[in-house]
Amino acid sequence: MEDNMAKVAVLGYGTVGSGVVEVLDTNAAEVSKSAGEALEVKYILDLRDFPGDKHEAQVVHDIDVILNDPEVEVICETMGGIEPALTFEKRALEAGKSVCTSNKELVAAHGPELVELAEKNNVSYLFEASVGGGIPLLRSLNDSLKHEKVDSITGILNGTTNYILTKMDKEGAAFETVLKKAQEKGYAERNPEADVEGYDACRKIAILASLMSGKHVHYEDIYTEGITKINIHDFEYARALNMSIKLLAMCKKNENGFFTMVAPFLVPYENPLASVNGVFNAISIHGNMLGDVMFYGKGAGKNATASAVVADVIDIVKHKGKHIEINMKAEKAVLSPKDNAVRNFFVRVSDDLEEQAREVFGNGVEVVKRNSIHGEFAFVTEPISEKDFEEKLWKMDSVKGYIRLY
Amino acid sequence: MEDNMAKVAVLGYGTVGSGVVEVLDTNAAEVSKSAGEALEVKYILDLRDFPGDKHEAQVVHDIDVILNDPEVEVICETMGGIEPALTFEKRALEAGKSVCTSNKELVAAHGPELVELAEKNNVSYLFEASVGGGIPLLRSLNDSLKHEKVDSITGILNGTTNYILTKMDKEGAAFETVLKKAQEKGYAERNPEADVEGYDACRKIAILASLMSGKHVHYEDIYTEGITKINIHDFEYARALNMSIKLLAMCKKNENGFFTMVAPFLVPYENPLASVNGVFNAISIHGNMLGDVMFYGKGAGKNATASAVVADVIDIVKHKGKHIEINMKAEKAVLSPKDNAVRNFFVRVSDDLEEQAREVFGNGVEVVKRNSIHGEFAFVTEPISEKDFEEKLWKMDSVKGYIRLY
Known part of the structure; x- marks a missing residue:
């Protein structure tokens, strides 16, 4: 007897992976209504065991169990990092399984080739959760806004640095002091380099720039400056100018070509990006007919990010047997110099x-x-x-x- | 010989209708890429003639020409008002043609029955442009966020009143003075009642509340207060409280039931709705897993609104032969009293x-x-x-x- 449930496997039972399972459990009725059928987590891949966990019985340690099971339709890769995630994703797509992921590092480095591999195997590769956490940004770009000529995307894409800048501004505290507090609160990593040097925002804008240009924007090509040189006096001057200081990631198409960068900017108060504070993210998109729209929300967090992964799972189940087209070829994008x-x-x-x-x-x-x-x-x-x-x-x-x- | 173009008819060649035709012309390549086939405006219904207009030859005066043409798949109703729009939409759906519209008045009053009629005839009824202009809000609610338990939607849904409140706040000018200037600039109607008394925002929150509850929230049941009683001293007190004054439209689900209202509110500066200024709209949605996300953009304007109508046309063409499910039954929603x-x-x-x-x-x-x-x-x-x-x-x-x- 065949049951009518789409079978899902989750790779990595860490923060996001366990969040995905939690969303599927908690919102099972809404999920199945949205997908048109119920979803079942059949496997959870992790090196560890989880004795006592509700999903203990689904935990496996061998990727082949998952890849060899023809029932599994969708794989959520929530491990992070390049390897072994890349190998697992490739093998899954080649095995005719769709993949969705929150792994921005991997999507920035290999997303376009994985989209092409998905197309070749008539399955889908989606990554809504890789940029802007739970904000339904990529699906809007790929769907509601696909008929627009988008000529610029500008975002506050890293919650940690935005938290630090907000605290420095409001409390007049020095970068190091605020960073230390953020680390104590768990808002910043013990090794904060990826955030404060702008590398995380750079990966995310590389993904958005690739979607905007339809080609692969290599993150190594993006001029990236972090926030470590911003000091408290800068905020005093900023106030005198009626501006905030924000770490902006942007890509723009104009007569000079296609250009992308990450750097701190003074943003006038009248621009809505100026009042995006704390750990929030915001992304402003300009289309030729639409004008400006902005999306705002928590750019990280277990459940918000997991909710975006689940949105991808649902989209895949709704498009069973079809490749969901993503505007992103493996061909390398040529960027204009910032000069x-x-x-x-x-x-x-x-x-x-x-x-x-x-x-x-x-x-x-x-x-x-x-x-x-x-x-x-x-x-x-x-x-x-x-x-x-x-x-x-x-x-x-x-x-x-x-x-x-x- | 059959060509491979989806045939569209536009009812009403006014601001939004001519915008729809312009978006389809200007972004023809992007539109056909998004829809999977090219779109052609076969008819434009209007009482007037448009000699010299590029689309002069498409103008017809008789709805039956459109309804009797089996080639027409999609009808954009951009006439506004209840009649004859309602009759035309019903007849189109009964003739097996999908309908999309920017007509908030009609959607608020009859949307749920039109969705049911569309389902019965296996076609679609979409109305993205009826709330928030070009902001891709309804599609996100019906798609990316459908697996969330949404328990509140709060929005600044009327650009005219937000413009007036912003000007009163920043310039310390009286309501009547600002209204008069807004009328001169074309930001407010000569008869401003629908905006300043909150009726327009009430129609829009009725649509959102219907989508949230899955039933028909009658706009007549919504407690609605406008901005005419707000005076300049209120803004001085608001500043002392670190708050802005905004006309909010909201619906909330909690232990007291399901509740919706429109009224001016004092909004703390730290809430992102407080810094939505001028003619902009913003809608904040809270989901159980996602937390808060906010959408921001111009809530009106020819091309932005038209772009949203075109997004619906594309969605319909992509789902040819299928009814796109909308969570909105004709059954009347029971609202909790505001008490x-x-x-x-x-x-x-x-x-x-x-x-x-x-x-x-x-x-x-x-x-x-x-x-x-x-x-x-x-x-x-x-x-x-x-x-x-x-x-x-x-x-x-x-x-x-x-x-x-x-």
């Missing part, structure tokens, strides 16, 4: 160098003053290309730092 | 009635002071039910006004 991008820059120098600033950057520089900060001079340049800015900055004595304006 | 909802209220009275306020509302009332405002007294109550608040307010002398806290 041509034109913007204003905020600059701080050690001495009162107003005269020098005007000599180097022209009379249009706008002086920014804070009575509370002494022994330095700050200004905003007129719009200038990245390349020209870099060249001119060399001519200034004693530069303390600079931040781009959005 | 039981518990919240804080902000109250202004004519004289210095602190003692009376404490007698009536208890010692927990919080006094709100503005040095710039004289001859009155303002306070915030402790959490209290709507019913108790109403009863107690009668005991206060000379009440000038009150606003709910979100």
